[in-house]
Amino acid sequence: MRRLTSVLMIVTCLLAGVALAADELIPRPSRPARSYRIGVLEPNMAIPHFVAQAYGFVDEAEKLGARVILYDAGEHKNVAKQVSQMEDLIANKVDAICIVPGTTATAVAQIDEAIAKGVVVVNVNIMSDNPKAIGRIRSDDYELGRLQGEFIVKALKGQGNVVMIAGVSGNSAFIMRAKGFKEYVAKHPGIKVLSEQWTPNATDKGLKLMEDWSQAFPKIDAVYSGGDRLTIGAVQALLAQGKQPGDVIVTTVDYNDDTERLVREGWISAAMVQVPVTMGRWGIRVALLALEKKPIPPNLLTPTYVVTKENADQIDLTAVRQPKGWRPPM
Structure with missing residues (x-):
């Protein structure tokens, strides 16, 4: 017999229906007086989640007058490639790096190297074993x-x-x-x-x-x-x-x-x-706040919620997916 799947939905981090209009933990800061260069390291943009996240990074940077240099490692376990990409960003003297490491151990030494050279390093989505990276922006x-x-x-x-x-x-x-x-x-x-x-x-x-x-x-x-x-x-x-x-x-x-x-x-x-677009936006905001020597809120957990066929029509996808037709600037 077909099993009935209608179960009461469980929703977290939503206060008004199923929407993403909740107050943000880290509102968009003022546009800085100067334009910063921010490197973004994604682990695997064959996965739609990371394309949406890249959109959040790029669009938020444009709104705040910053420029994103975007890299894709092509697979979570391409550790050597992501390390090389981080070293390239350090050599190019970017102001900040937002890293989504493919594994917790990826680029741990390079994070230390970047920070020693004055580069702000923001950790997003997948947590690094290096505790010196700031932000720690992620879902629960x-x-x-x-x-x-x-x-x-x-x-x-x-x-x-x-x-x-x-x-x-x-x-x-x-x-x-x-x-x-x-x-x-x-x-x-x-x-x-x-x-x-x-x-x-x-x-x-x-x-x-x-x-x-x-x-x-x-x-x-x-x-x-x-x-x-x-x-x-x-x-x-x-x-x-x-x-x-x-x-x-x-x-x-x-x-x-x-x-x-x-x-x-x-x-x-x-x-x-999850809300990968929001993760990217918050990553840029944290980077700019750090560069401008402004305080950064702690415990940056992005909203999550549960979707079933019963509530699928109620979902606001603007923080979940990139706009139709958007392509990463690689």
Whole structure:
């Protein structure tokens, strides 16, 4: 029998409906008297989340009279490439660097080098092991995982088998999401985690894992996913197996065009939505505040919320996606 997926939505950081008009923790500062050059390091712009984030960096910089020099490492684990890009920015004497490291250990030494040379370094989205980088702008990734656990437990009424597509190893965002999920479901003994696998955030990886698990386990009731590219692949596998929307509870993080379609069709039961455009905007604001010797607010956690097919029409996407047709200035 098709499992009903209509579960009361869980919303965090929203006070008025499902909208992104909440007061910002870090309002846009005044335009500085001089124009600054800010390097931005993204880990993998094949993923829509990071394209939207790049838009936030670039658009906010333009609004505040700054210029962005944008680099893409091409994959989370391209550590050597991202290190080389950071060294290039340091050599070019940019005023600030906003780094979204592919892993927590990426460019730790280069952050020290940049700071020693007077370059402001702002850490965004994926947390660095180097505590000297300022800002630490991110979603509450632990909460994103916990919310998935809460949704799945409620949808399964506390009984069922779950598989975990954890995401990229060595990456703070995926690590904390998985931790939040596991610690929540551990309180519900009727929920059994059959398998947890770490893998690059790519559609083909999610597809292959779901195919393998379907062979290994006769009954899978729910799928936890740390990122929506993986989820899309998992749904493709379920579709190929003749499943119907709602037969398996599927939850994920992020909300690109394909994810939205699958949410509306019922294949993805709930998406934990981040605001990558806001992350980019806040990164530029923190960089400029630091350069202008102005105070920076602590605890810069960006809003997150849950989208299901029941509330999908109520979502304001301006902080989630770049405008249609926008391309990164690479």
